Amino acid sequence: MAGAGASAKAGAVAETGAEAKAGAAAKAATPAPAPRTYPEPDEDAVIDLAGVTVTRSGNDLLQEVDWQVREDERWVVLGPNGAGKTTLLSVAAARLHPTRGRVAILGEQLGKVDVFELRPRIGLSSASLAERIPADETVSDVVLTAAYAVLGRFTEEYDAVDASRGRTLLAQFGVDHLAARLYGTLSEGERKRVQIARALMTDPEVLMLDEPAAGLDLGGREDLVRRLSTLASDPAAPALVLVTHHVEEIPPGITHALLLREGAVVAAGPLAEALTAETLSKTFGLDLRLDQQDGRYSARAC
Numbered sequence: 630m631a632g633a634g635a636s637a638k639a640g641a642v643a644e645t646g647a648e649a650k651a652g653a654a655a656k657a658a659t660p661a662p663a664p665r666t667y668p669e670p671d672e673d674a675v676i677d678l679a680g681v682t683v684t685r686s687g688n689d690l691l692q693e694v695d696w697q698v699r700e701d702e703r704w705v706v707l708g709p710n711g712a713g714k715t716t717l718l719s720v721a722a723a724r725l726h727p728t729r730g731r732v733a734i735l736g737e738q739l740g741k742v743d744v745f746e747l748r749p750r751i752g753l754s755s756a757s758l759a760e761r762i763p764a765d766e767t768v769s770d771v772v773l774t775a776a777y778a779v780l781g782r783f784t785e786e787y788d789a790v791d792a793s794r795g796r797t798l799l800a801q802f803g804v805d806h807l808a809a810r811l812y813g814t815l816s817e818g819e820r821k822r823v824q825i826a827r828a829l830m831t832d833p834e835v836l837m838l839d840e841p842a843a844g845l846d847l848g849g850r851e852d853l854v855r856r857l858s859t860l861a862s863d864p865a866a867p868a869l870v871l872v873t874h875h876v877e878e879i880p881p882g883i884t885h886a887l888l889l890r891e892g893a894v895v896a897a898g899p900l901a902e903a904l905t906a907e908t909l910s911k912t913f914g915l916d917l918r919l920d921q922q923d924g925r926y927s928a929r930a931c
């Protein structure tokens with residue numbers, strides 16, 4: 630018996646060795662895979678990502694993401710914590726270069742364009758930008774200073790048209806009565822609305838909102854969802870990309886969805902096709918029931 634075991638072991642070693650040799654020969658014969666070539670950017674796309682991968686510390690935060698957003702589309706990006714939503718938005722807003730892949734924003738290709746000229750055409754509201762707003766800045770200046778892409782008013786001159794636009798945007802989000810207040814004295818809900826007004830100040834061609842309803846109470850969330858629904862339904866409004874964890878925060882008027890899990894796209898496309906109980910369950914890694922009523926969604930575990 631001992632001999633049989635030994636010969637089996639020896640056989641196994643011999644087999645592994647042969648496999649290794651065959652593998653090495655195959656390797657030598659197979660040329661390295663050609664680097665992926667990307668299609669020319671779609672001229673009609675506001676955002677056009679092809680094969681976008683972002684790698685940090687050996688981990689792929691985004692994996693081969695292909696995504697196109699057109700002018701008249703309003704997207705929601707959904708996914709659990711750590712799925713890569715903020716990373717995706719940072720790439721799409723020209724704040725982050727991918728490790729691999731091709732990124733075209735508003736017809737300009739990252740790497741071939743001065744991002745400082747591109748960024749004012751993109752309205753962005755995110756937690757990391759919000760953290761940098763000085764607490765002692767007046768609300769009207771928080772919005773106005775977006776015209777120069779600065780945070781904190783210094784010696785810049787603003788004309789009457791800028792001041793009027795700033796007031797109109799504050800009114801659109803129901804915070805014009807706070808114009809003279811210091812930003813640091815606002816509630817979280819009031820701050821969120823001021824941040825969106827600021828993001829719209831430069832009349833951007835695409836508006837990107839990263840978790841605009843995070844930290845809001847029920848009333849604050851519902852008020853914001855209603856205002857975002859008005860914006861999303863306005864044909865004159867810019868293309869919209871809204872990031873959230875919660876289907877309850879999807880405003881009526883959103884037309885498309887991208888679902889992200891572990892940096893990879895689970896589903897992307899028109900809302901009714903991309904957002905289903907099945908895709909949502911796969912995205913969040915648990916069995917979910919998805920309900921829809923009057924254009925609003927809700928989800929719960931099965």
Ligand SMILES: Nc1ncnc2c1ncn2[C@@H]1O[C@H](COP(=O)(O)OP(=O)(O)OP(=O)(O)O)[C@@H](O)[C@H]1O
Nearest residue numbers: 685686690708709710711712713714715716717874
């Ligand atoms: N510089 C970095 N180095 C290593 N890992 C990073 C780095 N930046 C982000 N990550 C990781 O990448 C993953 C994706 O982060 P990202 O902020 O894009 O996710 P998210 O979907 O926006 O998450 P959340 O919903 O919690 O805000 C997370 O696991 C995060 O810890």
